[in-house]
Amino acid sequence: MRDLLQELNDRWAEQSAPIARYLLPGATEQELDEAEKQLGFPLSAEVRDWYGWHNGYDLVPGLAPQWPSRKLPGSLKEAVRDHHASRAQAREFAEEAGGVAEWNFGATWVALTRPGKQMVVADNDRAGQDSLAPSALRLIIFDEPEKWNPPRLPSLMSLLEAWLTLTQQGTLRFNPTVGDWEEDWSAVPQHLRVRGLIL
Secondary structure (H helix, E strand, O other): OHHHHHHHHHHHHHOOOHHHHHEOOOOOHHHHHHHHHHHOOOOOHHHHHHHHHOOOEOOOOOOOOOOOOOOOEOOHHHHHHHHHHHHHHHHHHHHHOOOOOOOOOOOOEEEOEOOOOEEEEEEOOOOOOOOOOOOOEEEEEOOOHHHOOOOOEOOHHHHHHHHHHHHHHOOEEEEOOOOEEEEOHHHOOHHHOOOOOOO
C-alpha cells in the first residue's frame, strides 16, 4: 500500500494540490505502537501504513490541504483523542437514553480525518485476528447517526485505488486557480460515486 500512497502523492504534486506539499512526515513504528496501547486495540496494517505515510498536516494560513472529498487529514494523536472522546460521548448518550442510544461510536473505530460536520473512520475490528485484514471505511455524518453503521467502502486500499484511477483518467483533478478539487461527475463509474469518501 505504501507504493500506492507514494504514487498518489506524486500525482497530487503534479497538480499542485496543497495536500501533497503540506502533509507532515509519517508516524514512527514506536508512535504507532504507543497509539495502539492508548487505544487498547491493534491497528490494521492499512491504518498503520496510512499514518506511517503522513501524520497530519502543517497548518498554513489560507491553505486547506484537503482530500478530494474535502476532508482534512488528521494526525495519529488526534485519532487517539477523538476515539476516546467519541466513545465517552456515546456512553453518555446511552445512559441518558436508558442504555439504548442511536448515537454510537464503534469500539475499534479510528478517525482518519479531523472532526467537522463529517468524519471518516476506519474500523480495525479484524486486526486482532489478522493484521492484514482490511479496514472498512465509514462516513460519520453527525446529524445522521442512523447512517453510520453500513461501511461505505470495504477497505482503505479501495479508497486510494479509486483516487488514483480517477486521477489517472483526468476525471478527478485539483484546480490551483480556484484552489479546489474538480471532478467530471458524468465520467465517474457508478461504483465509485461514493460521496463524502471518494468525492
